[in-house]
Amino acid sequence: MRFRSVQLSMRFIVPLALVLALFGYFAIPWMENLTVRWFVRDLDTRSQLVSSTLQQPLLNYLEDNDSARINDAFSRAIQDERLYALAFCDPSGKLAYKTDTYPVSLGCPRGAEGEEANPVVKLPRGPVHVSSRELTQDGIAAGRLVLVQDMSFIERRSEDTKKYILGLFVLLAGAISLITVLIAHLSWHGWLNGVRDMLRGELSPRPQGPMPPEIAPLASELRALLNEYNRELQGNGVESQPWGPDTLKTLLNQDLAGDQILVVSNREPYIHVNTPNGVKVQRPASGLVTAVEAVMRACSGTWIAHGAGSADRDTVDANDHVPVPPEHPSYTLRRVWLSKEEEQGYYYGFANEGLWPLCHIAHVRPVFRSSDWAEYVKVNQRFADAVIQEARSDNPVVLVQDYHFALLPRMVRAVLPKATIITFWHIPWPNPESFGICPWREEILDGMLGSTILGFHTPFHRKNFLDTVDRYLETRIENEASTVSYGNELTQVKPYPISIAWPEPVPDECDVAACRAEIRQALALPADQLLGIGVDRLDYTKGIVERFQAVERMLELHPDIVGKFTFVQIAAPTRSSLDEYQNFEARVRALAQRINQRFSSGSYLPIILKTEHHEQAQLRTYFRASEVCSVTSLHDGMNLVAKEFIASRDDEQGVLILSQFTGAARELHEALIVNPYHIEEGAEALYRALRMPADEQRERMRTMRVRVRDFNVYRWAGRMLQDAARLRQRERVRSRINSLSQNRVRKGEA
Numbered sequence: 001m002r003f004r005s006v007q008l009s010m011r012f013i014v015p016l017a018l019v020l021a022l023f024g025y026f027a028i029p030w031m032e033n034l035t036v037r038w039f040v041r042d043l044d045t046r047s048q049l050v051s052s053t054l055q056q057p058l059l060n061y062l063e064d065n066d067s068a069r070i071n072d073a074f075s076r077a078i079q080d081e082r083l084y085a086l087a088f089c090d091p092s093g094k095l096a097y098k099t100d101t102y103p104v105s106l107g108c109p110r111g112a113e114g115e116e117a118n119p120v121v122k123l124p125r126g127p128v129h130v131s132s133r134e135l136t137q138d139g140i141a142a143g144r145l146v147l148v149q150d151m152s153f154i155e156r157r158s159e160d161t162k163k164y165i166l167g168l169f170v171l172l173a174g175a176i177s178l179i180t181v182l183i184a185h186l187s188w189h190g191w192l193n194g195v196r197d198m199l200r201g202e203l204s205p206r207p208q209g210p211m212p213p214e215i216a217p218l219a220s221e222l223r224a225l226l227n228e229y230n231r232e233l234q235g236n237g238v239e240s241q242p243w244g245p246d247t248l249k250t251l252l253n254q255d256l257a258g259d260q261i262l263v264v265s266n267r268e269p270y271i272h273v274n275t276p277n278g279v280k281v282q283r284p285a286s287g288l289v290t291a292v293e294a295v296m297r298a299c300s301g302t303w304i305a306h307g308a309g310s311a312d313r314d315t316v317d318a319n320d321h322v323p324v325p326p327e328h329p330s331y332t333l334r335r336v337w338l339s340k341e342e343e344q345g346y347y348y349g350f351a352n353e354g355l356w357p358l359c360h361i362a363h364v365r366p367v368f369r370s371s372d373w374a375e376y377v378k379v380n381q382r383f384a385d386a387v388i389q390e391a392r393s394d395n396p397v398v399l400v401q402d403y404h405f406a407l408l409p410r411m412v413r414a415v416l417p418k419a420t421i422i423t424f425w426h427i428p429w430p431n432p433e434s435f436g437i438c439p440w441r442e443e444i445l446d447g448m449l450g451s452t453i454l455g456f457h458t459p460f461h462r463k464n465f466l467d468t469v470d471r472y473l474e475t476r477i478e479n480e481a482s483t484v485s486y487g488n489e490l491t492q493v494k495p496y497p498i499s500i501a502w503p504e505p506v507p508d509e510c511d512v513a514a515c516r517a518e519i520r521q522a523l524a525l526p527a528d529q530l531l532g533i534g535v536d537r538l539d540y541t542k543g544i545v546e547r548f549q550a551v552e553r554m555l556e557l558h559p560d561i562v563g564k565f566t567f568v569q570i571a572a573p574t575r576s577s578l579d580e581y582q583n584f585e586a587r588v589r590a591l592a593q594r595i596n597q598r599f600s601s602g603s604y605l606p607i608i609l610k611t612e613h614h615e616q617a618q619l620r621t622y623f624r625a626s627e628v629c630s631v632t633s634l635h636d637g638m639n640l641v642a643k644e645f646i647a648s649r650d651d652e653q654g655v656l657i658l659s660q661f662t663g664a665a666r667e668l669h670e671a672l673i674v675n676p677y678h679i680e681e682g683a684e685a686l687y688r689a690l691r692m693p694a695d696e697q698r699e700r701m702r703t704m705r706v707r708v709r710d711f712n713v714y715r716w717a718g719r720m721l722q723d724a725a726r727l728r729q730r731e732r733v734r735s736r737i738n739s740l741s742q743n744r745v746r747k748g749e750a
């Protein structure tokens, strides 16, 4: 911030200094010339005065031929320090009398009316002023009196004047710069605050004061721009409003008239597992679950997912239903059972060895096997059947989650053509060339286009998808309306950036200071230890290796921080039966060990790696206890950890380091954005974060908190459901018109 303010000041001071220097360059010689001219005029007047005074006595002495008195008069006259020499030339122009100081080289100078054309003569001793005056006696020329005046004092004065003028310019420049910078800073801050207030006012419903006059001319343009941005981000032009569970419920009851909501995802939101202490409920480490669970709590309905827990079968009813959340049930979880082979082929094989690396482009080769594909088709059909079974009407709203179910939309549409199917793709979508290597690319695209609405996190992923469809299927794409027309169906493809539910205050949660102390004590670290945190599934797309390398590089580049900083990585195990994930885990462990060996001293270890699942409350305590949270994904649809960290920091402190390759980087501009592949950049960002002044942290954190609070997961779901409601309404009107016109035709025939 300080650097930015110096930069801003320089922007005013440098041109100002240049202009003043240029002005001085021309003005100083001009002023010098002017003062010399004034002095010469003074000397002229003085010469006339002296000549007039000497004239009469001199004529008398000349008449008496009294050279002694003439010399005496001359000597007395030049006692004046400025009158340097005197001479008298007879009418024939011969030097008759002169003082000893008279420079002979001057001879007998003549000039019009007794004045020299240029009275300044340069002598080896310095410049002198020479003037001569004709003396007349009774109208007859008696000779010329020549006066030579010293000008060295003028030079001295002119030097002094130059110095004063220069000093004056410097003083003036300083004063003008200071005033300009002060005014510029004041107006800049006023302006910035005005724009900031306006942006906040636009994006969030908070009371606004009157608009500062300096931004008034810009206001309408800014508003238009913001609306456009909102439209781009949210996919429609509806003005933003505070979204929450209640708004979502109202939307469902009013716009969707209480229509049934069904969610389909692979991962279930609650897993029942057998433990030595009986059946326990676990929450999986999954961004998708984090987001969709908040929505389901608000709108009830049924969530269809794979029952993967060891005690899942024991906890469902005869319809494979279990009410959740266990503490306050508000919706139904319907479990679908998969055999080992099905899970292996559909989930581990096609979805996670094929589609996951295909879409992430994180330098892991996708693997495609026909047997996996067959299982993927089969399981998609199993889940589609479950949707059809759970549907209480022919037009439910079905929210299909993620790349595990690319074929399901078409399968559901085949049986329930009136269903509104909203498919959300939680991971990135690659460019057409990259996607083209999938042997079943047309089938996947066809399956997805069974959706009414297809959502991606960012406009970039949406564009990649449209380009891919354009490349591989016979479709008509309306870019403006963002629709794909395929066969007789229309799919709306839009960006819906996902988020989290803004956390309610937790009654007995530790305050930040207590969280800091608790975590440091638990990790046996000194109370003032600087802490970094990373929370991820142990997945090769999350950039954990690059994150550790950045920690190592920072310790190399800044030895002052060795011993004072610890990075805690929470890495929840995931897909551990796959070779790629086992190899990755081994790499992460080996790297942490190597770095720890290199920098350890006494009990100090720079990296603490915790490869186990944590409770959500524990994660929040870690977030609150850390100086910096590092999210360095090599590619990520959105990344919710970044938003969870921000939401946890009600003290408005803490710095987020965020990979430019996450969807979140498109929203959280106040994070320190890094390219995770550039290790030095990551290292410097980490160091900068640890040294960032509290004010700057607050400023950044505050802006990001407003963003995450207002652009929450209810808004994400609400926008999709609003679009769905609009399309359903349009469909209802169309079918009413159709049946009316059919009735008319029938009556006409009758």
Ligand code: GDG
Pocket: 283, 284, 285, 286, 287, 288, 290, 291, 426, 427, 498, 535, 536, 537, 570, 571, 572, 612, 613, 614, 615, 616, 619, 636, 637, 638, 639, 640, 641, 642, 644
């Ligand atoms: C996919 C996309 C997109 C992590 N460890 C534990 C734990 N977590 C929670 C985090 C967070 C979630 O898991 C991870 O969310 P991300 O968004 O970071 O990543 P993915 O799981 O890859 O999610 C992603 C997301 O879908 C949503 O669309 O953002 O781009 O890849 O909520 O806190 N939770 C618990 N214990 C842990 O040990 N309880």
